[in-house]
Amino acid sequence: MAYPPLETRPCGGRYTDIVEAIGNTPLVELRRLSPKPGVRIWAKLESRNPTGSVKDRVAKALIEDAEEKGLIRPGQTILEPTSGNTGIALGMICSRKGYKLKVVMPDNVTPERTQLLKMYGAEIVYSPGDQGSNGAVAMALDMAAADPSYYMPYQYGNEANPRAHYEGTAREILLELEGRVDAFVAGLGTGGTLMGHARRFKEELGDRVKIVAAEPMQGEPVQGLRSLDDGFIPPIIDLSLLDRKIFVTNRDAILWTRRLLDEEGLFAGVSSGAIARVAVRIANEMDEGNVVFIVCDDGWKYLSSGIYTLPVDEIEDLESTLWW
Ligand SMILES: Cc1ncc(COP(=O)(O)O)c(C=O)c1O
Known part of the structure; x- marks a missing residue:
């Protein structure tokens, strides 16, 4: 039997090592969460990397x-x-x-x-x-x-962190959407995701693309994200590259993690719920265009918290600081 030439994308690629298999993650449209027909919301599934995260x-x-x-x-x-x-x-x-x-x-x-x-x-x-x-x-x-025998990569201050997104994630999104990105939303942890995407998108698309950070309210921790009001601004962050910062409560992060699961079938971690909440808010403010947000990891590591099976009205009643 003659096989047609193997294209990399449809099969996810062929690699000699698991480390090489990092990246080239899917971009999935979330139609049920979109508030208007002309506004399309896309989730970049970084949860599909080999160890399950961005x-x-x-x-x-x-x-x-x-x-x-x-x-x-x-x-x-x-x-x-x-x-x-x-x-x-x-x-x-x-x-x-x-x-x-x-x-x-x-x-x-x-x-x-x-x-x-x-x-x-x-x-x-x-x-x-x-x-x-x-x-x-x-x-x-x-x-x-x-102890000088240690080598500390220090992701908070290492330009290789945002560069991984500048050269990888952001480039993949531009290729998939043929350069039509109107808003990009990510969580603020080290700032690497936001900085790498902001540089690439602003460089290629100019100021028409809006870069939006999802930040937890101070005192409302969401695993993976940080409040800049806590006093530490990672050295790789250039705040002038952000168009907006939108605060999310811990309870909203959990509610939207459940909406991703219940309405779109997406099993994501809690920071992705916080980011999705901001992405939908931005989509609400637009008349048309593409909003892209990052799904940082999947839900496996958070199963013990019980949030994926808790009735939604019980989440709504929660004291949000009960969770992490
Ligand atoms: C689950 C999760 N979400 C979001 C982030 C934030 O990403 P970044 O460090 O690129 O700002 C992290 C970072 O550690 C994370 O682990």
Whole structure:
């Protein structure tokens, strides 16, 4: 039998290694959440990366950047503060490439994250949960200062982080939508996703594309996201590249995580619910065009929270700070 030539896109590509299989994620239209026929909402499913999150791209870029600059050698220990996803992605990549990994993580993240990190052979150092990711950053910086044998990629201050999106995610979105992106919404964690997309989109499309950040209300933590009002602005963030910041409560993030699941069949993590909520609000303000938002990870790591099966009216009644 004669086979037609294999096109990369329809089959998802053929790779020699799992690290190479990072990226080229699907872009899916969410028609039920769209408020008007002329406004189309697109979800970029970063949850479809090998370890299940947007951070696969970043971890690969951080390690390959250090390799290219001769900053690390096999067997060395990589140290990184992370609320989970970057650590899990680094765990997979370090185990493939022969590095040891130590992560500093708040002690109140979901147990699934701990299991995933251990599964990839990472060592975990816990920081106080009530200090959030800022506490993990401070502890990791102290550890790196005290022991120069560690290499700390430091995603909060490393340009390889936004570059992974500039060269990867943003480029893929432009290709799929043939340059017709009117608004882009992502969560604000390290700022890497927002900065990489903002640079690429503004460069190619000018000011007509609006870059919007979903930020949690201060004191209403959403795993993966940060409030800039907590006092730490990651060095890679250039606030002038953001057109808007919209605040989301923890309860809204959970409600919209459920709307993604119940109305669109999309099983996403809680930060994606917060981002979807902002994307729909932006779509409401437009008459026509494409709104793209990032689904940072899927829901597996949050199952133990019970939010995917809780009746929606009980979520509406929740004290939002009950959750993370
Ligand atoms: C689940 C989740 N959502 C959103 C983000 C935010 O992405 P970024 O760090 O690119 O701002 C992260 C980052 O760690 C995350 O883990």
